[in-house]
Every structure is written in structure tokens, then in C-alpha cells.
Amino acid sequence: MDKFTTLTGVAAPLPIVNIDTDMIIPKQFLKTIERTGLAKGLFxxxxxxxxxxxxxxxxxNQPAYRKAQILVAGDNFGCGSSREHAPxxxxxxxxxCVISTSFADIFYxxxxxxxxxxxxxxxxxxxKLMDDASRGANATLTVDLEAQEIRGPDGGRVAFDLDPFRKHCLLNGLDDIGLTLEKADKISGYEKKLAEAQPWA
Structure with missing residues (x-):
């Protein structure tokens, strides 16, 4: 998983509440278990x-937002079914990065x-951020995960809270597999001791 440290990119305004996972990626695109090739089905x-x-x-579809890396969205983003194809x-x-006032738990x-x-x-x-994102070609935000703040094109700053563990995982590019591999030495040590103590196992 790629690390997330600081992201500066175009922010697209999507002022729609209750965008569910079927709106994000409709059911006809769920036939694959690959994580690539799904961009064509987004929204x-x-x-x-x-x-x-x-x-x-x-x-x-508007020229200024075709390469957007940030979404500024309405309340309750990602509700509906638990499909991981949405992210x-x-x-x-x-x-x-998606910015909203609330997210559905599973999508989050x-x-x-x-x-x-x-x-x-x-x-x-x-x-404020929706207004920043509505500026077309000038709709650039900087998201600084380490500082936990969003900086707007006019220098405005918005602080945000985040669970320290989740922050650690994103900063270091750790998904569930990566977290497990961080403990590879301890796992190997445990398996070695177990094999010595219980050679029949």
C-alpha cells in the first residue's frame, strides 16, 4: 500500500448527501476481484x-476536475452495502482523500x-472547503496528514482529528498484511519455539 504523507491536488466538489456504494461503483462492475480497471465504473x-x-x-467530466485527487462530498458518504470495490x-x-461531515462505518x-x-x-x-473546491482550475487543496490539517488555496487551514493508529498505518503504508509482516520476526520466533516444544505438531 502506498504511503500517505502530504497530498496536494485538485479537489472536486460533490455536494450530494447519502452517496452510497452503489452510486460509487454500480453492481455490474463487481464481477472482478482485481483492484485495477475499476476507474471506468466510478460514479x-x-x-x-x-x-x-x-x-x-x-x-x-469537467476539464478542471478530470484529474482530481480529492473529493469534497456531502454528509453520510459511502453508505449502503459494504462493497470494498468502492474504495x-x-x-x-x-x-x-475524501472529505465529508460523516462516513458510513464500513466504507470508512x-x-x-x-x-x-x-x-x-x-x-x-x-x-469552506466546498467553496475552495468550486474554483475550477484553482481548486487545489493540500492535505498534510502528519500535521492533521487541510490548507486551502488562499492559505486557510482546517484541522482534523484522526485515530493515532490509523494515522500510523497511512503514514507508513501499512495495510493488514503490512501490519502482520512488521511482526515477522516475532512470528518466526514463536513458530520455532513451538516446533521445538511440540515437534509432533
Missing amino acids: YEMRFNEDGTEKPGFVL WALLDYGIR NNCFKNGILPIVVSPEDLE
Whole structure:
């Protein structure tokens, strides 16, 4: 998993509440267990017409936001089913950070496991960040995980809280497998002692 330290990128405004995981990645894209190739399905029904042409009004189809790395979204982002394909699709598109006033628990947890930073802010701060994100080509935010703050294009700062363990994992690029491998020496030592004490096992 890639480390998350400081991210400076275009922020796309998505002021829609209750964006569920089916809106993030519709069910027809869930046939794969690969984490790549899902970008094409991200927000599919909002991005594309039935004939596959783009809907010009959707934010990620607008030239200024095509390479957005940050989403500033409405309340209760990621609700609905527990599909892990939702953060996979965001990451495959290039989104490394989602900012909202609240997230569905399972989606929130899945983000950390896949190297995406979900940030919870107050409604007042979200309004400021949504305004920053609405500036088109100038909609650049800097997310500093170590300092736990978001810096806007005009120098404004928004602090955010984060569980220290989750912060440690993102800063060091540790998913569940990475955390286990950090203890590889202890695991090997335990297995060696067990083999000596119980050679029949």
C-alpha cells in the first residue's frame, strides 16, 4: 500500500448527501476481484448516459476536475452495502482523500485498508472547503496528514482529528498484511519455539 504523507491536488466538489456504494461503483462492475480497471465504473450512472457518452454536467467530466485527487462530498458518504470495490474504484481513478461531515462505518474502515484518507470535518469547515473546491482550475487543496490539517488555496487551514493508529498505518503504508509482516520476526520466533516444544505438531 502506498504511503500517505502530504497530498496536494485538485479537489472536486460533490455536494450530494447519502452517496452510497452503489452510486460509487454500480453492481455490474463487481464481477472482478482485481483492484485495477475499476476507474471506468466510478460514479458510472452519474458520469455517463445510457449510450456511454459523458454527462458534461458531472463534476469529474469537467476539464478542471478530470484529474482530481480529492473529493469534497456531502454528509453520510459511502453508505449502503459494504462493497470494498468502492474504495478500489476511487483509488483506481486517482482519489486519495475524501472529505465529508460523516462516513458510513464500513466504507470508512475500508478506505484506510486501501490507502485512502477519509477526513471528517464540521459542517462549517465543509462549507469552506466546498467553496475552495468550486474554483475550477484553482481548486487545489493540500492535505498534510502528519500535521492533521487541510490548507486551502488562499492559505486557510482546517484541522482534523484522526485515530493515532490509523494515522500510523497511512503514514507508513501499512495495510493488514503490512501490519502482520512488521511482526515477522516475532512470528518466526514463536513458530520455532513451538516446533521445538511440540515437534509432533
